[in-house]
Amino acid sequence: MPGAGTDPGELTAILERQRRAFLQDGPPSAALRRDRIDRLLAMVLDHTDEFVEAMSRDFGTRSRTGTLFAEISGMLSAFEHTRSHLGRWMRPAKPGPLARLAGISTEVHPSPLGVVGIIGPWNFPLQLVVVPAASAFAAGNRVMLKMSEITTRTAELTRSLAATYFDPAELVVVTGGPEIGAAFARLPLDHLFFTGSTGVGRLVQQAAAENLVPVTLELGGKNPVVVARDADLDRAAARIAKARMVNGGQVCVCPDYVFVPEERIDGFVDALRSRLREMFPAIVADPDYTASVDTANYERVLALVEDARARGAVVETVSPEGETLPDPVARKIAPTLIREVTDDMRIAGEEVFGPVLLIRPYSDLDAVIAHINANPAPLVAYWFGPDRADFRRFAARTRSGGVARNEFAIHMFSQDAPFGGVGASGMGAYHGKTGFDTFSHMRTIAGTDLPFAITSIAAPPFGPRISKLVDRSLRSAHRRNRRRVRGALPGTTSS
Secondary structure, three states: OOOOOOOHHHHHHHHHHHHHHHHHHOOOOHHHHHHHHHHHHHHHHOOHHHHHHHHHHHHOOOOHHHHHHHHHHHHHHHHHHHHHHHHHHHOOEOOOHHHHHOOEEEEEEEEEOOEEEEEOOOOOOOHHHHHHHHHHHHOOOEEEEEOOOOOHHHHHHHHHHHHHHOOOOOEEEEOOOHHHHHHHHOOOOOEEEEEOOHHHHHHHHHHHHOOOOOEEEEOOOOEEEEEOOOOOHHHHHHHHHHHHHHHHHOOOOOEEEEEEEHHHHHHHHHHHHHHHHHHOOOOOOOOOOOOOOOHHHHHHHHHHHHHHHHOOOEEEEOOOOOOOOOEOOOOEOOOEEEEOOOOOOHHHOOOOOOOEEEEEEEOOHHHHHHHHHOOOOOOEEEEEOOOOHHHHHHHHHOOOOEEEEOOOOHHHOOOOOOEOOOHHHEEOOEOHHHHHHHOEEEEEEEEEOOOOOHHHOOOOOOOHHHHHHHHHHHHHHHHHHHHHHOOOOOOOOOO
16 A cells, blocks of 8 residues: 555655656645645544544553644644645745845745655654644645654554545655664655654664755753742642643653752642642543553653662652552553652653653752753753743753743744754754745745846956955955954954
8 A cells, every 4th residue: 555665665666756746746836735734634634533542542541632632633723824824935035125226136935845754753643743744735845754653553544544635646654663764764855854752863863864864853851840939839830740741741841850949849749749639539540641652661761760769769659549550551650759869860861751750959040050051952941930030041041942931831832933942852943934944945046137247246357446346345344343343352442
């Protein structure tokens, strides 16, 4: 069946077919781009129940409502925003008014790149491939999707449905294990978009570099939270508890560790514990409590917790009375609070990706900022408290993909704002026009009808007139620059 992607040779054939079609047909019209976006959304909305069932079976336990909200409802605004603004984004820009006065016309055209490859993750296996695919379609590209092999049912469902909504020259969904993923990353695509872990992201970038394929990497990291001294402690604890438990903690923007003023830390832990007990009076049989996606991730999270315990951390599991957790059959881990964390613990440096929260005391905000900056840049940094000078200092002096205050992931909500990481948490961004720009080449087209050749100034033979013009221009630039730096360089004085 088209799109199975069972071997590297087939992947190459798929890519060549899409590239031939792209070059033969040329840039698609706005109407065709909207049509592809509409068909992509129809593929999801026409089969919502099937997708929910597939993801529930992939995870073992995953909330129907949570899946509908995060995977499907959450993409609707992105689709509507993209299709409604598409015509405006496609228009060429006309920069350089001075050049126009000099007789040179310049336009910058957003041009499709060609064939875009998208490698998706397992934590949101549908939304995190479909939304970037919509941006790639908006920019006029053909798309190859590589679904995660961990969520196999979702991958197979997407593959089979794509073949009924799209010609393979438009969109193909590839499934398969790590060897297919590695071959996919080595394809000579026109752009490669990857969402996943930092470690795999490094491998993807290395593979893409063989063919000089540009990449966008949406990664993760240990996202810090700071609770301000003047924060509403109960409200902060309630919101942080909810944020940590979204998708069972398996979200790249989940809070990972919390800095709390040392004099308020006991009250914060009490409030956090109380809120978690209210949220989950039962866990094993709760259909809304998302399980670890597979045994490997379940065991990895437990190993991080046990390593911390063995090295002296204080570990508290917030388990419902009468339940034995963790449960290896259901792959469910109770919400876990860890205090007295030291830097030699694995959990201090590794992204948890589970229902575990580290809590650290602080007395000085500058020490918190120094700690965050001494570690790889996170995807998001959180602040709970008023928008005052301390928050502004925190936002200005830390490095992260985004900053969110008083709420989970609100930096992602606006379709007009870019979403992406920095450093170890990623490179490049998407959402809205930023996504359109990511999958476009901004191509400058310039022309002139002047009766003389501009190149006569730059090409020999150079006469005395051109020589004097160049010398005069350089002397003027030197005097102007000298005035600007006077007093800042050795041997100069300020006037």
